[in-house]
Structure formats: structure tokens, C-alpha cells
Amino acid sequence: MEDTFLSDKWQDDAEKEIRPYVEKELGDVLISKEMGNFAESEDWDEIQEEIGDYNQLLLIFDEGIGKALKINPNKPASYKDYEVSPTIRITLSRKKQDADEDRFTEIINALKKDGVLKHGNMIVEYISTNGVPLDDEEWSKSF
Numbered sequence: 001m002e003d004t005f006l007s008d009k010w011q012d013d014a015e016k017e018i019r020p021y022v023e024k025e026l027g028d029v030l031i032s033k034e035m036g037n038f039a040e041s042e043d044w045d046e047i048q049e050e051i052g053d054y055n056q057l058l059l060i061f062d063e064g065i066g067k068a069l070k071i072n073p074n075k076p077a078s079y080k081d082y083e084v085s086p087t088i089r090i091t092l093s094r095k096k097q098d099a100d101e102d103r104f105t106e107i108i109n110a111l112k113k114d115g116v117l118k119h120g121n122m123i124v125e126y127i128s129t130n131g132v133p134l135d136d137e138e139w140s141k142s143f
Contacts (some may be wrong), residue, residue: 003073006066010079014059014086017116022057022090024110025103029055031092056091085119085142092126095134100124108143119143 015031022029061084066073069082079086092102104124111117121142126134 005028005073006071007061007063009076010061010065010084010086011059014061014079014117017055018059018088022055022109022117023106023131025107026090026092029057032058033112056089057094058091058119060087060089061092080115080117083119085121086117088091088117088120088122089123091124091128092124094126096126096137096139102140103141104139108141112143119137 012033015033020027021030061079062068065071065084066076069084071077071082104122108120108122111120119142122140125137128134
């Protein structure tokens, strides 16, 4: 079994730091820690009703990142101290808008400029309020 303490910690830290940038461009978002409360239900309709039309932000580091980078688990460092490239998944509860690509690019540029995240892969999907994908097409960009 993989020790995921470091990837979980980095996920929490990075989501908290990235959240204001996403909210500035796209409005309020739920991060994974907040969505966990909703996901306790086994009823998909109930989960979607609770999440409603909130936008969602999920950041994922490889679970074995600590081992791969040979980080001492007793001295966990910040993700900013390493050349890491997490996946940022944003789920928007609405249809695609013409200005979206500019908004996503602005988020990426601000994250890089402010030193919050140097590299990553951003993926954006669109869903209805009941969780059904609205477009087969997702927007994505590596940086």
C-alpha cells in the first residue's frame, strides 16, 4: 500500500493556495476537502443535490510523489520546493462561455507569476447541476 500522506498534504495545501485564483475568474468553488462531506452519501442524486451548481476544484499529485522524490516523511517539505506537475481539474456547473479560455489562461499565468505553481495540467469540464456532462469536449492545457 502506497503512503499517501505527502500527496494528500500537498493536495490540501495547493488547493487552498489556488482557490482564490480560480474564484477570481470563475466564482465560488468547492475544494476536495469540502466535497468529501457530500460524498459520504451513497445516493448519487443526493450528492448532486448537495453540490448543486457549485464549481469544483480538485488538484491531484501522484500518490507516490514522496517516494519518487525521496522526501523524508518525517520532514515533509512544500510542493513549491520541487519541480512537480499536478493535475488541476475544474468542474463548472454551466455551459461553455466564449471568454472561458481567456479566464483559464489568466489563472495559469497568475499561478506561475506569483510562484504558486510552476507546472501543471489544467483540465476543465462542464456539467449540468445534476452532474451530467454538457460537452464531450474538455478544455485542457499543460504549463
